[in-house]
Amino acid sequence: MANLKELSEKLGLSQTTVSRALNGYPEVSEATRQRVIDAAREHNYAPNSSARRLATGKTRTIGHVVPISKHDMINPHFTDFIAGAGAVYNRRGYDMLISVVDADKETETYRAMKRNRRVDGVIVHGPVANDARPALLKSLDLPFVVHGRTLQDEASYCWVDVNNRRAFAEATRHLIGLGHRRIALVNGWEHMVFARRRREGYEEALREAGIAVDPLLMSSNEMIEPVGYEVMAAFLQSDDPPTAVLVASALSALGVMGAARENDLVPGTDISIISYDDNLSFLDIGPDGMGLTVMRSGIGEAGRHCADMLIDMIEGRRGAGHKLLEASLVPGTSTGPPGGAVAGKSAASR
Amino acid sequence: MANLKELSEKLGLSQTTVSRALNGYPEVSEATRQRVIDAAREHNYAPNSSARRLATGKTRTIGHVVPISKHDMINPHFTDFIAGAGAVYNRRGYDMLISVVDADKETETYRAMKRNRRVDGVIVHGPVANDARPALLKSLDLPFVVHGRTLQDEASYCWVDVNNRRAFAEATRHLIGLGHRRIALVNGWEHMVFARRRREGYEEALREAGIAVDPLLMSSNEMIEPVGYEVMAAFLQSDDPPTAVLVASALSALGVMGAARENDLVPGTDISIISYDDNLSFLDIGPDGMGLTVMRSGIGEAGRHCADMLIDMIEGRRGAGHKLLEASLVPGTSTGPPGGAVAGKSAASR
DNA sequence: ACGCGCAGTCAAAGCGCTTTGGCTTGCCCG
DNA sequence: CGGGCAAGCCAAAGCGCTTTGACTGCGCGT
Structure with a gap:
């Protein structure tokens, strides 16, 4: 019919x-x-959905514009975010429109989405330091929720973020509590706001404990496996290597663990490793995975919150405009008191 | 205005x-x-795009239904596929609609997409052995392209696939050529058609060389890092361990490499490792990565082909209905003649 | 001088839905 | 017994576009 x-x-x-x-x-x-x-x-x-949309003026569609950087790379975390958000869209009868565009065409894409009335709202991914998108979207009058926060005006729009500062402070404190004082940070690129906050948390905890912040123990780079490996290898070759390392992503942690192993360091004994874990589904580290101690906050959950918040906005139930998720420490076997290297490999067999 | x-x-x-x-x-x-x-x-x-769609009867939208399995997992390869397909959609003026649904709701989702006239066509992901989707979509008269192939009737619909059988046969021959005879296979789940074809290729090459197929050297499992680790660890502990191993995914290879290292085996010397590599953007293994020898075929390229083929179909330019991509061997340092363990570690320093 | 074709334009009829503003009933109550 | 009022239903007017079919000049061949 x-x-x-x-x-x-x-x-x-x-x-x-x-x-x-x-x-x-x-x-x-x-x-x-x-x-x-x-x-x-x-x-x-x-x-017929087109007819319905025309008659109602609502598209029941949420847009995600995904800028594609050099090397055609899409952030792998994106997949899990999408899974979470997608579930909500489904449940609430919305469609998900994904637009993969060159990084420099992003604003034009938002403009077009608005002009063509293709979406009811959008999710903004990966906010950077001086992000122009919130202002743009406000001027376009296109409802949006940011996954993360920019540095300025965070009160002026809706966002869902993890308390990165707190998470990294806590992780650092955990290591300090175990007795570490040479704690390295393998961070993501700091033009991403979350990376910057993470460093702040790390530094805050160090300062609290009266430990000097050592730039030689900090790196800011792409969060992928090979880079994690290289950065860690370099740290280990330095004059005064760290006894513990805080890693910003499970993918990097994979590389870090590799470098440790290569240097015959047993995680948890000779070196402590604690990683932030977005709970990426395809890595499945954690309790029964590779035994890493992690600060975990599921990225899928963030996706769900973003989706719900945006739809609430669109449908006029203007709920709370912000959601700060807390990461929680999940102990594994990759952390322990320092000095394992002195105590010798015997400890490793324990 | x-x-x-x-x-x-x-x-x-x-x-x-x-x-x-x-x-x-x-x-x-x-x-x-x-x-x-x-x-x-x-x-x-x-x-107004809704009005235009209503008037023309075309949606200029391609649907991707992504079944979500237990643990909310979306196949990580999906991201790269999307990046490739998305670029084509963009260029040709199409939208990408992604529907994340429970695995058991997939057929209903296709039906709904058709009923509501929400899409002009769909891409079918991850065909399994007796996949019902091609028949369903044909009966719905909804244009589609399969990424991969089913086992039956592959001539009756459009697909884009990698010549998995050939790729794995070649990789196996490469190892045989180096002198290996105990070659293990770390495969993906064999209900996925590509995994089955890969095993066939592997077995074909072994048989050619007069090497018996040993079920103890074969595993079929999830293609993620921890599983790769476990499978490899088990192989290495067996009575007659392999001297070479063929891995179905870069993610698994990460685990396999880890297990090798843990057993003090230097890849390329003590053990040869060759992996299939979908060219996942966030791993970046290969030449300048972790030195793995790989059989490579970009998954983004497959995405582009699928998108172009589907749009051609929709727009009435019924082009070639099939595209078989060939993977190519990219030599790294993880392969070499067997017996390195006998020749001693000295060879490793070369 | 006449008709013809062509380039350029237009009015109006959809496309398939939602929604406004009535129009019937039938029933209750004063 | 008549007015009022729900409850239930309907005709028709959009929503903003594309597309059909028709109309106007105008130059051209005969």
Whole structure:
């Protein structure tokens, strides 16, 4: 059955009534509604979404613009975010529109989305230090939620973020509590706001404990496996190597662990490693994984929150505009008191 | 400027003419067209996509339904595929609609996409042995391209696939050529068709060389890092361990390498490792990465081919219905003749 | 001088839905 | 018994675009 008209004719009802019955309006009797619903199912009728959108002016679609950087790389965390957000869209009857564009075409893409009325709102990914997107989207009057926060005006728009500062401070304190004083930081690029906050948390905890911040123990780089490996290898070759290292991503941690192993250092004994873990589904580190001690906050959960918040906005239930998620420390076997190297390998067999 | 009507009034032209001018129809004079285009830009006009879709009956949207399995996992390869396909959609003016659904709701999702006329076509991901989707989509008359192939009727629909059988046969031959005879296979789940073809290729090459296929040297499992580690560790502890191992995914290879290192085996000397590499952007193994020898075929490229093929179908240019991509061997330092363990570590320093 | 074809334009009819503003009933109550 | 009022239904007017079919000049061949 192609359209409302035919269905209503078949039923001997008006289009109005059929439409209302299907959309759950109260001014149609229950008996009629049931008859309509049955007929719709029987004839495999469903409204044409373009027509519906045109009539209502709502698209029930959320846009995600994904800038693609050099090397065609999409942040792997994106997948898990999408999984979380997608589940919510599904449940609430929204579509997810993904636009993969060159990094320099991003603003034009938002403009076009607005002009063509293709989406009801958008999610902003990976805010950077002086991010122009919030202002742009406000000026376009296109509802949005930022996954993360910019540095300025964070009160002026909606966001969902992890308390990165706190997470890294806590992780650092954990290592300090174990007795470490040479603690390295393998961070992501600091033009990303979350990386900057992470460093702040790390430095805060060091300062609290009266430990000098040593730039030689800090790196800011791409969060991928090979880079983690190289950075760690360099740290280990320095004059005064760290006894513990805080890593910003599970992917990097993979490389860090590799470098440690290569230097015959047993994690948890000869070296302590604690990683931030976005709970990437395809790595599955953690308790029963590779035994890493991690600060964990699922990125899928962030996706769910973003989606719910944005839809609430769009539908006029202006809920809380911010959500700060806390990461939690999940102990593994990769952390322990320092000095394992002195105590000797015997400790490793314990 | 909200709509065509206003714009045409402002120009003193009919909606027809303005629409035609904007859409590049020939029956409007160049002078007029230019005037219209300028005015459209000046007033920031762009057609309402819902209205256009309703009028034309085309959505210019491609659907991807992504089944989400236990643990909310989306295949990480998906990201790169999307990047490739997304670039094509962009270039050709299509939107990408992604629907993340419970694995058991997949068919219903396709049905709904058709009923609501939400998409012009779909891409089918991850075909399994007896995949019902091609038949379903054919019966729905919804254009589709499969990324991969099913086992039956592969001639009856469009697909883009890598010659997995050949790739694994070649990789195995490479190892055999180096002198290996105990060659292990760390494969993905064999209900996935590509994994099955990979095993066939592997077995074919062994048989050619008169080497018995040993089930103890074969595993079929999830292609993630921790699993790769465990499988490899088990192989190495067996009575007659392999001297070479063929791995189905870079992610698994990470684990395999780890297990090798843990057993003090230097890749390329004590053990040969060759991995299939989908060229995952966030791993960046290969030449300047971790030195793995790989069989490579970019998954982003597959995405591009799928997108182009599907759009060609939709637009009526029924091009070639199949595309078989060949993977190519990229030599690294992780392969070498067997017996390195006998020749001693000295060889490693070479 | 006349008709013809062509380039350029337009009015109006959809596309398939939602929604406004009535129009019937039937029933209750004064 | 008549007016008022829900409850239930409907016709028709959009939503903003594309596309059909028709109309106007105008130059050209005969």
